[in-house]
Amino acid sequence: MSGFTLPARLLFLACPSRALHRLHHAKLLLRCKMSSSSSSSSSLxxxxxxxxxxxxxxxxxxxxxxxxxxxxxxxxxxxxxxxxxxxxxxxxxxxxxxxxxxxxxxxxxxxxxxxxxxxxxxxxxxxxxxxxxxxxxxxxRGPAVAVLILLESDDGETYAVLTEQVRVPTGKVVLELPAGMLDDDEGDFVGTAVREVEEEIGIKLKKEDMVDLTAFLDPSTGHRIFPSPGGCDEEMSVFLYRLRVEQETIRQLQGKETGLREHGEFIKVRLVPYRELWRKTADAKVLVSIGLYEMALREGLVPRH
Missing domain, CATH: 3.30.2010 (Zincin-like)
Incomplete structure (x- = not known):
């Protein structure tokens, strides 16, 4: 009997503690190999x-x-x-x-x-x-622009032009200022603002009539605002554009469907009386633009119409 050796399968049954030890050791080796493989998966x-x-x-x-x-x-x-x-x-x-x-x-x-x-x-x-x-x-995501467009109607009311569009990160449809990212490294903030308004609203703005409200900020700010500096680098220029229009223009713009559909932009134009604007939307760009505009008026940096 001294030369008799149990087959491996019978040894597993006959000596369960030894077999379990081997199994545990094998698992540890496998775990170490997987950990080593995953830790070195990126060598860039x-x-x-x-x-x-x-x-x-x-x-x-x-x-x-x-x-x-x-x-x-x-x-x-x-x-x-x-x-x-x-x-x-x-x-x-x-x-x-x-x-x-x-x-x-x-x-x-x-x-x-x-x-x-x-x-x-x-x-x-x-x-x-x-x-x-x-x-x-x-x-x-880099630099961006937003535009506060005020349409002064011949009925005496001033309307702010907003866009209503799907914003997936919020899970909501949001009412906000026309805005957009710079498409290149040239830093053409005014040109981008004009282009975004034409794409989102359908109004052609004149560059020479654009007023950069963020230009009135202290030079230490870089003349831009940071909407969410705790997590995002986005720096934004906020512009003002004022235009006198007839009531018919207001009627035509209200509810107008715009946007670049091929880029997934499904936008509706919404006009809100300026006196009610501050309470009509949770868009931070709107609230910032109101603050900048009102302070610029108070300081005489923007003429009153």
Missing amino acids: THSITLRKQPTDPVNVAAAAGVSSSDFRNAIDSSLFKNWLRNLESENGILADGTMTLKQVIIQGVDMFGTRIGFLKFKADILDKESGHKVPGIVFA
Whole structure:
């Protein structure tokens, strides 16, 4: 009997504790292999050196699922480069040397044709004294414009022109100012505002009659507003356009269906008496434009009609 050996299957039954130990060991090995594989699934990296921290290069890496082409587009995009410039600007996070940027993880890229429309990334920025990170999740979409259009009717009423459209992120249909993103890196805010109004409302505005309300802000603001600076880089210029019209024009515009249908824009034009505007919508652009316009009137920066 000393030379007798049980088959492996019988050994499993005869020595359950030993078999379970082997099974547990095999699971651990498999788990380690899977963990190692997943941790090394993304090897796309890039190093950048910033003027404010020349001896501390920043590692830029792609999260799992980000392709090499999307990664390259992201780090070459104006959205990312502008964010880096802002970090080192006069009011930038890195300006006084108390904080440092350690790493950036590119998490998502949405292409609008051949250019990046939306970019999501996570930045590890540390306070040097405490060593603690500051919140660093960024949704980058870049510069945008909005236009407060006031139509002064011959019946004595002034109407604000709004758009009613589906806004999927809110889950609602939203009443808001005509607005849009800049389509290029040229920084043509006025041209973009005029084009957006024509696309969304069907009104052709004259560039020379556009008033940049954000231009009245203090220079330290960059003459732009940040609608949601806690999570988004969007900086916006707000314009004013006033026009005298007949009541028939008001009637024709009310409820008009517009927008670029091929781009998924299903828009209805809504005209609201200006005196009621502040309570008719939750759109922050509307409320900001009212504040800027009323303060500009009070300071004599915009003439009263």
